[in-house]
Amino acid sequence: MSAPTRTPSGAPAHLTGPGSGRVGDDAARPDGVLKVRGEFAYGSDLWMDDMLWGVTLRSPHPYARIRSVDVGPALAVPGVHAVLTSDDVPGSKTYGLELADQPVLAVDVVRYQGEPVALVAADHPETARRAAARIVVDYEVWEPVTDAREALGHPTWNQVHETEAPVTELSRESAHLHPQGNLVRHLKVRKGDPHATADVVVTGEYEVGMQDQAFLGPESGLAVPAEDGGVELHVATQWLHVDQRQVCAALGLPPERVRLTLAGVGGAFGGREDLSMHVHACLLALRTGKPVKMSYNREESFFGHVHRHPATMRYEHGATRDGDLVYVRAQIHLDGGAYASSTPAVVGNAGTMGIGPYVVPNVHVDCYGAYTNNPPCGAMRGFGSVQTAFAYEAQMDALAAELGMDPVELRCRNAMEQGSPTPTGQVVDSPAPVAELLRRLAAMPLPEPPGTLDLREVPGGVSNTTHGEGVRRGVGYAVAYKNVAFSEGFDDHSTARVRLEVVGGEPTVTVHTAAAEVGQGLVTVEQQIARTELGVDRVVIHPKDTDVGSAGSTSASRQTYVTGGAVKAACEAVRARVLERAAGLTGRPVGDLRLFDGTVVAEGLELPLAEVLGDDAVEETLEWRHRPTQALDPETGQGFAHVQYAFSAHRAVVDVDTELGLLKVVEMACTQDVGKAINPQAVVGQIQGGTAQGLGLAVMEEVLVRDGRVQNPSFTDYLIPTVLDVPPMRIEVLEYADPHAPYGLRGVGEAPNISSGPAVLAAIRQATGLPLTRVPVRPEHITGT
Amino acid sequence: MRLTCTVNGTEQQVDDVWEGESLLYVLRERMGLPGSKNACEQGECGSCTVYLDGLPVCACLVAAGQAEGREVGTVEGLAAPGELHPVQQAFLDAGAVQCGFCTPGLLVATDDLLARARAEGRTPADAEIREALAGNLCRCTGYEKILDAVRLAADRTAGDAR
Ligand code: FES
Ligand code: FES
Numbered sequence: 001m002s003a004p005t006r007t008p009s010g011a012p013a014h015l016t017g018p019g020s021g022r023v024g025d026d027a028a029r030p031d032g033v034l035k036v037r038g039e040f041a042y043g044s045d046l047w048m049d050d051m052l053w054g055v056t057l058r059s060p061h062p063y064a065r066i067r068s069v070d071v072g073p074a075l076a077v078p079g080v081h082a083v084l085t086s087d088d089v090p091g092s093k094t095y096g097l098e099l100a101d102q103p104v105l106a107v108d109v110v111r112y113q114g115e116p117v118a119l120v121a122a123d124h125p126e127t128a129r130r131a132a133a134r135i136v137v138d139y140e141v142w143e144p145v146t147d148a149r150e151a152l153g154h155p156t157w158n159q160v161h162e163t164e165a166p167v168t169e170l171s172r173e174s175a176h177l178h179p180q181g182n183l184v185r186h187l188k189v190r191k192g193d194p195h196a197t198a199d200v201v202v203t204g205e206y207e208v209g210m211q212d213q214a215f216l217g218p219e220s221g222l223a224v225p226a227e228d229g230g231v232e233l234h235v236a237t238q239w240l241h242v243d244q245r246q247v248c249a250a251l252g253l254p255p256e257r258v259r260l261t262l263a264g265v266g267g268a269f270g271g272r273e274d275l276s277m278h279v280h281a282c283l284l285a286l287r288t289g290k291p292v293k294m295s296y297n298r299e300e301s302f303f304g305h306v307h308r309h310p311a312t313m314r315y316e317h318g319a320t321r322d323g324d325l326v327y328v329r330a331q332i333h334l335d336g337g338a339y340a341s342s343t344p345a346v347v348g349n350a351g352t353m354g355i356g357p358y359v360v361p362n363v364h365v366d367c368y369g370a371y372t373n374n375p376p377c378g379a380m381r382g383f384g385s386v387q388t389a390f391a392y393e394a395q396m397d398a399l400a401a402e403l404g405m406d407p408v409e410l411r412c413r414n415a416m417e418q419g420s421p422t423p424t425g426q427v428v429d430s431p432a433p434v435a436e437l438l439r440r441l442a443a444m445p446l447p448e449p450p451g452t453l454d455l456r457e458v459p460g461g462v463s464n465t466t467h468g469e470g471v472r473r474g475v476g477y478a479v480a481y482k483n484v485a486f487s488e489g490f491d492d493h494s495t496a497r498v499r500l501e502v503v504g505g506e507p508t509v510t511v512h513t514a515a516a517e518v519g520q521g522l523v524t525v526e527q528q529i530a531r532t533e534l535g536v537d538r539v540v541i542h543p544k545d546t547d548v549g550s551a552g553s554t555s556a557s558r559q560t561y562v563t564g565g566a567v568k569a570a571c572e573a574v575r576a577r578v579l580e581r582a583a584g585l586t587g588r589p590v591g592d593l594r595l596f597d598g599t600v601v602a603e604g605l606e607l608p609l610a611e612v613l614g615d616d617a618v619e620e621t622l623e624w625r626h627r628p629t630q631a632l633d634p635e636t637g638q639g640f641a642h643v644q645y646a647f648s649a650h651r652a653v654v655d656v657d658t659e660l661g662l663l664k665v666v667e668m669a670c671t672q673d674v675g676k677a678i679n680p681q682a683v684v685g686q687i688q689g690g691t692a693q694g695l696g697l698a699v700m701e702e703v704l705v706r707d708g709r710v711q712n713p714s715f716t717d718y719l720i721p722t723v724l725d726v727p728p729m730r731i732e733v734l735e736y737a738d739p740h741a742p743y744g745l746r747g748v749g750e751a752p753n754i755s756s757g758p759a760v761l762a763a764i765r766q767a768t769g770l771p772l773t774r775v776p777v778r779p780e781h782i783t784g785t
Numbered sequence: 786m787r788l789t790c791t792v793n794g795t796e797q798q799v800d801d802v803w804e805g806e807s808l809l810y811v812l813r814e815r816m817g818l819p820g821s822k823n824a825c826e827q828g829e830c831g832s833c834t835v836y837l838d839g840l841p842v843c844a845c846l847v848a849a850g851q852a853e854g855r856e857v858g859t860v861e862g863l864a865a866p867g868e869l870h871p872v873q874q875a876f877l878d879a880g881a882v883q884c885g886f887c888t889p890g891l892l893v894a895t896d897d898l899l900a901r902a903r904a905e906g907r908t909p910a911d912a913e914i915r916e917a918l919a920g921n922l923c924r925c926t927g928y929e930k931i932l933d934a935v936r937l938a939a940d941r942t943a944g945d946a947r
Contacts, residue, residue: 028877035885036873036892038820038860045819126805216824216832216886216924266824266886267924298825456912519884519925681880688927689883715829715922723918723928 014510015523015541022532023743026681029524030541031264031517042264043220043236044295051222051291052081053125054277054284057118057132058303059110062144062338062373062708063160066108066117066137073134074120079127081288083135084119088283091252094165095275097242097378099184101165102339104250104279110139111160111338112375113709114303121284121292144373144708148335149312151182151370160338160371170242170490184336184369185344187351189637191423192362198318198326202398206315206391207774209702210335211308213380214720217266219304220295223281230257231282236265238272240514241550250279251286255546258282262544268518269693270379271305273555274341302713306341306378307703309334309369311350311387317395323405325414327362328355328395332388334377336369341378343369348488349384352424352632352641356392357434357481358414363423365637373708379555381693382753385482390775393478393758397765407762408442408477411435416481425638428645430675431736437649437671438479444730446475447653447667459655459662461724470659473666476762479649480754483642484747485558485626492558492643493625495549496566497542500534500574500609501617507598507609509534509571512542515551515563520749521682522559526567528678533571534578535595536609549623557646557747560678565742566624573620582612627740644738648672648751650691650759653727656767661779663699665760669730675738675746687731687752694756696721699764702776790852792816793862808852809833809844812859820860820889824922831921834890835859841897843920860889863896871945872896875938876931883925891921895935899942908939 015034021027034040071083086093086105093107094100106117118135122128145151145160159182221235230253237243240260248258265272277294284292296304312333318326332350336343351367380386400407415434421427450471455462459471486492497512509530517523527539542548551563575595582600583590585607592602600607630639651669656662668691677683700719704711712718737744757775765772768782788811789798799815809826812818812835822832826845833844836858844857864870869877872895882888898917902909909917914935923931 026880029882031885032877032882033869035882035888036860036869036876037864038818038889040885041819042822042886044823045813047814047817047819124803126803214924215884216822216830216922217884218823265884266822267884269924295823298827298829454912456916519886521883685880685883685926685930688929689925690927692927693924714827715825716827720922720924721927722920722922723915723931726928729927729929 014543016538020537021528023528023678025528027524027528027679029521030527031523040264042217042266044218046222046234046263046293048222048291051293052121052123052284052288053128054119054121054281054292054294055125055128055132056116056280057135059106059113059115059117061110061139061141062113063142064110064139065142066106066110067140068138069118070136071118073136074131077127077131077134079124080120080122080131081290082121082284084283084287088287089250092249095246095250096165096168096340097274097342098168098170098344099165099340100168101161111373114375116280119280119284121288145182146372146374146708148333148370148372151372152368160373165340182371184340184371185347187347187367187637188635189351189363189365189423191425194364196318196327196362199321200399200402201316201318202395202402203316204395204398205773206313206394208311208387208390209776210310210377210705211380211697211701212302212703212718213269213271213305215267215269215271218296218298218301219276221263221277221281222291222293223285224291225285225289228257231285233260233278233282234263235260235278236263236272238268238516238518238555239553240516240544240546242553243275243278244546246275247279247282251282260546262516265516265518268554269381270383270555273379273553274306276304298715299713302703302710306376308380309336309346309377309387313388313391315391315395317399319399319403323403323410323413325358325360328360329364330354332367334369335372335374337372337374337376339376341376343378346384349483350388351637353385353481353483354388354392355423356389357416357479357647359416359420360423374705375703375710381690382482382750383556385480385754386697389478389480389754389758390761394761394773397762408438411438411479424632424641426640426642430644430738430740431673432645432647433673433734433736434479434647437647437673438477440671440732441477441649441651441669444669450655459657459664460660465660465662466657471655471657472767473653473655474763474765474767476652476759476766477649478755478758478762480751481645481647482750482754484644484646485556485562487629487641489629489631491625492552492562493623494551494563494566495621495623496563496570497548497619497621498530498567498570498574499617499619500536500578502610502613505610506538507536509536509539510542511539511567512548513551513563513567514544514546514548515559516544516554518554520686521679522563524682525560525564525678529564529567530571533568534575536598557749560745561741561747562626564678564745565626566622568742569624570620570622573622574618577618578612582607585612644741644746646747646751648755650755652759652763654760654763654767656764656782658768658782661782663764665695665727667727667730668695668756670752671732671734672751673734673736673746674748675741676735676744677733678743678745680733683733683748684731686748688729690749690752691729691756692721692726694753695726695760697776698757698760699776786850788849788853790854791856792818793858802849804850806849807845808847808849811849812844818859818861822886822889824886831894832887832890834893834921836893841893860892863892871942872899872938875941876934879930879934879937881926881930881934887921887923891918891931894918894921895938899939902939903942903945908943
């Protein structure tokens with residue numbers, strides 16, 4: 001089979017780009033020119049002459065038994081090539097990241113609205129859609145379980161799953177998984193005295209709604225049947241190898257017959273860590289013998305990927321009169337929806353980091369993840385840490401008010417620093433400048449108070465809802481932390497293959513990893529590292545595919561650290577061999593030689609690489625892992641669970657029309673420690689983007705679910721921030737090296753997404769004097785109507 | 786049905802277009818021009834922005850038949866082959882491209898804004914840029930570097946004739 005014929009010259013072809021920039025430089029993206037020309041092939045752009053279009057028939061009910069499915073009327077539609085149901089899944093009928101509990105296509109029962117039931121392949125997408133609508137499914141509709149706490153309160157009542165799901169190798173070792181009842185995981189963190197008392201106590205209950213990743217590039221891919229009976233899948237995803245593992249299981253095929261290549265990815269933010277159309281397109285391609293493309297529209301996308309877990313949280317903070325935290329007790333409930341996805345790991349994060357970056361001697365946290373018949377929830381940027389930050393930072397402000405202290409001072413007084421113990425008994429063993437992040441924010445100038453009236457600058461904008469009357473300005477602070485990379489004893493590694501050769505007279509490095517580029521700029525970082533380590537400007541990024549070992553997931557802010565570490569190590573191995581060769585040629589000791597600008601140099605020596613290498617290529621493939629972490633003790637939650645933390649802080653300035661409840665975020669300021677900015681421009685871009693997503697959750701973004709049904713699956717009704725909603729930002733990037741990480745770097749992507757929303761909430765509370773315990777804040781929460 | 790229109794200066798003719806197809810679908814799937822993107826197909830995101838007779842429109846909201854005999858301009862036609870338009874160059878220089886899915890639509894919208902401002906002999910102020918781009922969603926950048934890119938392109942092209 002040929003490759004996709006209309007693969008514009010971008011991914012999945014080799015990327016070179018304009019070509020310079022080392023570690024620490026604002027290097028240009030190798031895919032940038034393709035992207036601005038509209039030539040970069042996203043998953044939805046792939047195309048072959050004889051391809052078919054696949055569509056999914058989804059359940060309209062959140063919970064129902066399937067009495068029967070009649071595909072006959074669909075098959076009778078001219079242009080239809082195949083209609084498939086769960087009977088046509090040759091291998092494992094279920095898949096999942098941590099627990100294989102989610103059907104490829106519904107088997108007997110549907111557990112959420114939008115669950116895939118059947119597939120159609122046809123020669124036009126509209127033909128396929130119309131045919132799918134003619135499939136007759138007879139449902140016996142059941143009452144859905146829609147509240148996480150209720151679901152847990154009745155462990156044998158109405159349980160969403162009746163059988164135990166197989167555990168995968170990704171599963172958290174310490175997760176206690178119940179074969180019965182709706183509990184996915186209960187994490188206990190126990191430190192110090194569970195009955196500690198304090199002079200000053202504040203309690204609060206908080207709720208966070210369901211957020212959507214809302215990446216712009218729809219779930220898409222193209223499956224091409226191969227001559228060996230296998231399949232090639234070009235797909236926009238976050239982790240090729242975990243997809244491959246699940247696709248192989250469902251198809252009943254060995255890995256060598258299921259080859260995945262990364263298509264261009266239009267954003268991810270966690271929403272592509274689970275499978276979407278992967279297995280479906282492969283099933284249709286293998287059945288029809290033709291290439292099959294699937295591409296969701298926006299509505300289907302809302303049903304086609306997991307969301308951020310909604311949370312309800314109860315917190316109690318105790319402190320001395322001087323403002324020293326004595327204890328924190330918390331109960332956190334996360335609604336995992338119908339299938340586990342990464343709920344166990346999200347529970348791990350929410351629980352272990354659920355009190356924020358503070359030093360507290362007595363901690364008692366219970367964090368639960370539950371099954372319900374709501375949409376499945378899993379990975380989204382910030383991964384369990386976003387929800388709790390809204391609660392613990394609200395608590396810190398409430399405590400400051402109770403103590404009559406400045407909120408920044410209270411935070412600084414209790415801030416974690418290098419050497420501090422965490423609630424899980426870890427010692428923070430690299431810089432943790434929490435107090436400095438806050439103090440730098442507080443020292444930044446504040447934006448000018450509203451001056452001459454420009455309607456575009458007030459809440460409500462040109463809707464002309466106010467001329468400034470009833471408008472109050474609030475300023476709020478928040479700080480947060482988040483683990484980088486996979487935790488709790490997971491064997492977190494990446495693989496890099498690096499090759500150095502002379503092509504057309506020019507020394508050329510090819511870097512081959514399976515690490516998904518989703519927009520963040522990892523391909524740029526890979527080039528920068530190779531240029532730095534090998535002294536060669538021309539670095540080609542090989543297409544990302546499963547012909548090389550796993551790179552792990554593009555999530556948990558981990559790729560620059562882990563795949564960056566792998567590329568660095570592979571480059572070092574290549575360098576050692578090249579220098580040895582040069583030592584043999586010149587008789588100089590290896591220790592005197594280095595690579596610089598395409599030459600081997602030493603005192604009085606400049607030997608072009610072309611002379612050292614001739615026609616040979618030097619290639620090394622290396623697996624690289626960060627320091628091992630440990631599983632948490634199941635009873636106390638103690639253990640060295642996290643390899644690194646990322647810290648960020650935000651200050652938000654918000655104008656609130658207290659009469660109408662309309663808001664205008666005036667400015668966001670952020671300080672973040674990144675250890676070492678490998679690409680400063682991209683680092684700032686991550687901070688800006690993360691800040692906007694956090695702001696979105698704070699004031700507008702929520703997937704509204706009523707009785708298990710999604711009310712707003714469109715960009716008309718699910719609002720994400722526009723350029724009018726996101727204010728100017730002030731950003732300060734700190735670089736305190738982490739001695740354990742490559743180049744001292746720290747994962748960047750998630751932290752700013754965690755601290756921004758709580759700062760916005762703090763500012764609105766300050767402006768209104770209202771407690772505002774539910775996120776996102778809506779106008780009626782402010783006006784009380 | 787048959788559709789004939791001019792796309793990026795070249796006459797295009799396609800057959801067997803179904804009446805329900807949008808201009809976006811025809812560009813992407815029938816004319817081999819997938820540069821215009823399809824993030825929502827509901828007129829909410831601006832990723833499909835193209836010129837229709839010189840005015841920016843959401844191609845997902847234009848029925849293919851409405852383009853009959855008209856002139857369409859897409860991201861693929863902004864610059865001559867092998868070259869970059871100043872707006873494209875500014876987006877790259879400012880770091881305004883992450884995943885890039887919003888980029889084609891933003892480039893067309895920005896080009897339109899700057900051309901209008903240039904025609905009036907001025908560069909747009911921030912508030913005007915924000916208004917002009919309010920229909921183009923970006924999920925990755927938080928818009929700061931997009932604004933930088935627009936300002937940069939405005940400065941670089943300020944003296945250019947329309
Ligand atoms: S795809 Fe046309 S506006 Fe979103
Ligand atoms: S760069 Fe990804 S949506 Fe704008």
